[in-house]
Each structure stands twice: as C-alpha cells, then as structure tokens.
Amino acid sequence: MIESRHLTKRYGEKTAVDRLDFTVKPGGVAGFLGPNGAGKSTTMRLILGLDAPTGGTAHINGRRYAQYAAPLQEVGALLEAKSVHPGRSAFAHLMGLAYTHGIPRRRVEEVIELTGLQAVAQKRAGAFSLGMGQRLGIAAALLGDPATIILDEPVNGLDPEGVRWIRDLLTSLAAEGRTVFVSSHLMSEVAQVADHLIIIGRGRLLADTTVHDLIRQAGGDRVKVAGADPARLRELLAGPGVAITDRTGSEELEVTGLPAREIGSRAAAAGIALYELTPVPVSLEQAFMDLTSDAVEYHGSTPLARTAAGADDQAAKNGSTA
Structure with a gap:
C-alpha cells in the first residue's frame, strides 16, 4: 500500500506538489494522471x-522507503529507463543490482525472459533503443519480486506488441495482490488496465476515483434517442437539469441528464415507439481533458488557430496603415 498524507514539495516559490492525500491499495492498478x-x-x-518533502509524508506499507534494509525486495521502481551504465550489458546491469541484495542468478535470468530481453541480454545497454531500455528498466524493477511496483511512463517507446505486453503484465501483477502505481499519458491504455485513478493538476489532487465513475460524471448521462414522435418526446423529457439537442430534419435527439432507462420508461408510458436508445460513451481522454482544462500549464496552438491569429494581426496592420 502507498499512502501520501499532505505531501508537499516546494522549490523556492514554486509549489510542485501541494498537500497531496491519496492511498493506493494492493490488488489493483492505480493510474496516476x-x-x-x-x-x-x-x-x-x-x-x-x-527528493525530501517540504511537508507531509509518503509511506510504502507503513514505512518510508529509506527505512527498508532491502528496498528492491519491497519496492520495484522505474522512473528513468536510461539510468544504466551504457557500457554494461543488460545481464551485467541486472547482476550488479542482484549482488546488492543477495538475489540469485536464476532470478536475473527469469526477469530477462519475462521482459523479452533474451536476444540482447549480452549487448551493451548504451546501444539499446528506447523500447529496449524500458524493458530493461522494468526488469530491474521486478528483480526483487517486490510487493509494490511504481512505474513512470512504462509504455514510452514501446511498439504495439510491447504496449500489449505491459498491459498484460500490469494486470497480472495486480491479480497477484501487488500494489501497482503507474503514470501514463496514454489514456486508452490506462482505461484498459486501471481500477483506480489519481489525477493531479498544478500539484493538487483533482480526482481520486475509478475510470467508470470519472467517465460517467463527464458524460452526464448522454443518450441518443430516436422515436416516432420527436416533438412530443422532447416535451416529455424536458425538465430541470435536462438538456436536449436535435438534428434538423432528423428523428434523433441527444439527451443529457436522464439515464437511458428513465427515457425508455417515459416513452413507453406515453406510447411513443423508440427506434434507438443508445448511451453516448465518453472516452477517458475526453473526461481527463475536461477535468484538467484549468490545470494545464503548457498550451500549444493549433495550425488553424495560428492561421486565424495571423489573419487578425494582418488585418490590424492594414487598418492601422489605412
């Protein structure tokens, strides 16, 4: 279990982490977004x-990481895949870590096989691709067979097969009762593996929830409805907290604020035949973007926006010289 209580980190006037409170429990995958x-x-x-916190605490299974005599056998972590001497082979790197904890050679061979590094185990890590470097970092994280796994962007640089492998690995580790804490920018992958979401912005906790609940809250019970009498159906469904949009010349309505079951029940009671009653799914990516829209520090502009801005600037110049 990972517990963060009022965890705070300041660098001068900059607050990077601001009184974070969350718990990551064993037996599931927690996505850190x-x-x-x-x-x-x-x-x-x-x-x-x-790093030393400015305030608050962070504990793993009730203790600070530094208090563990054999940390590799308690916590496996990958924060920077390239933290390896470029002149060492993958095997030598893992054996060096193993020696520090009395881990046998057979375990090194096991994690090499588990991470698919057999063909490159004797090659220098400095020549590894980003994806191979990630696999080596994950092998190091799993070396001590730890109960807690912390991975920062583990799918970075992996090909589709590697991404699927990571997905299956995380799920299997959680199924074994381990605590799995993973950060990622790939929302589609997080949606497939995470049971629990911890979302932060500008160092503050924005949500501590599940994928299902976050998507449900973002979707607002949006439902596509098509019926024999759209105008009457609209009147029937209208009410406080309900938004209804339609397409001109179409039987379709999009209803927000009422679940599909309620819509179907009202239509049936009024004798209105429905041709379609479909909940409109919201992706985790959209739900995440909606939640964090006010917490984004670095904004880019789209080509269209830049073109429009350029046109406005030119128009202003023309007006000023007329």
Whole structure:
C-alpha cells in the first residue's frame, strides 16, 4: 500500500506538489494522471525518497522507503529507463543490482525472459533503443519480486506488441495482490488496465476515483434517442437539469441528464415507439481533458488557430496603415 498524507514539495516559490492525500491499495492498478508539469514525477520521487518533502509524508506499507534494509525486495521502481551504465550489458546491469541484495542468478535470468530481453541480454545497454531500455528498466524493477511496483511512463517507446505486453503484465501483477502505481499519458491504455485513478493538476489532487465513475460524471448521462414522435418526446423529457439537442430534419435527439432507462420508461408510458436508445460513451481522454482544462500549464496552438491569429494581426496592420 502507498499512502501520501499532505505531501508537499516546494522549490523556492514554486509549489510542485501541494498537500497531496491519496492511498493506493494492493490488488489493483492505480493510474496516476495529470498534464505535463502537474507534479507526477516529483510525487513519485518523493515516495521513493529521491527528493525530501517540504511537508507531509509518503509511506510504502507503513514505512518510508529509506527505512527498508532491502528496498528492491519491497519496492520495484522505474522512473528513468536510461539510468544504466551504457557500457554494461543488460545481464551485467541486472547482476550488479542482484549482488546488492543477495538475489540469485536464476532470478536475473527469469526477469530477462519475462521482459523479452533474451536476444540482447549480452549487448551493451548504451546501444539499446528506447523500447529496449524500458524493458530493461522494468526488469530491474521486478528483480526483487517486490510487493509494490511504481512505474513512470512504462509504455514510452514501446511498439504495439510491447504496449500489449505491459498491459498484460500490469494486470497480472495486480491479480497477484501487488500494489501497482503507474503514470501514463496514454489514456486508452490506462482505461484498459486501471481500477483506480489519481489525477493531479498544478500539484493538487483533482480526482481520486475509478475510470467508470470519472467517465460517467463527464458524460452526464448522454443518450441518443430516436422515436416516432420527436416533438412530443422532447416535451416529455424536458425538465430541470435536462438538456436536449436535435438534428434538423432528423428523428434523433441527444439527451443529457436522464439515464437511458428513465427515457425508455417515459416513452413507453406515453406510447411513443423508440427506434434507438443508445448511451453516448465518453472516452477517458475526453473526461481527463475536461477535468484538467484549468490545470494545464503548457498550451500549444493549433495550425488553424495560428492561421486565424495571423489573419487578425494582418488585418490590424492594414487598418492601422489605412
């Protein structure tokens, strides 16, 4: 279990992590999400004792990371895949870590096989691709067979097969009763593996929830409805907290604020035949974007927006010289 209580980190006047409270329990995958600069990596560094908190605490199974005599056998972590001497082979790197904890050679061979590194185990890590470097970092994290796994962007640089492998690995680790804490920017992957979401922005906790609940809240019970009498159906469904939109010349309505079951019941009671009654899904990505829209520090502009801005600037110049 990972517990963060009022965890805070300041760098001068900059507050990178602001009184974070959350708990990651065993037996599931917790997705750690937030925009760039939200404080995710800093939080993970605080949990692992790589940075000292300005305030609050971060405990793993009731203790600070630094209090473990054999940390590799308690916590497996990947924060930076390239933290390896480039002149060492993958095997030598893992054996060096194993020696520090009395881990046998057979375990090194097991994690090499588990992570698909057999063909490159004797090659220098400095020549590894980003994806191979990620696999080596994950092998190091799993070396001590730890009960807690913390991974920062583990799918970064992996090909589709590697992404699917990570997905299956995280799910299997959680099924074994381990605590799995993973940050990622790939919402589609998080949606498939995470039971629990911790979302932060500007160092503050924005949500501590599940994928299902976050999507449900963002969707607002949006339902597509098509019936024999759209005008009457609209009147029937209208009410406080209900928004209804339609397409001109179409039988379709999109209703927000009423669940599909309620819509169907009202239509049936009024004798209106329905041709379609479909909940409109909201993706995790959209739900995340809606939640964090006010917490994004780094905004880019679209080509269309830049073109429009350029046109406005030119029009202003023309007006000023007329």
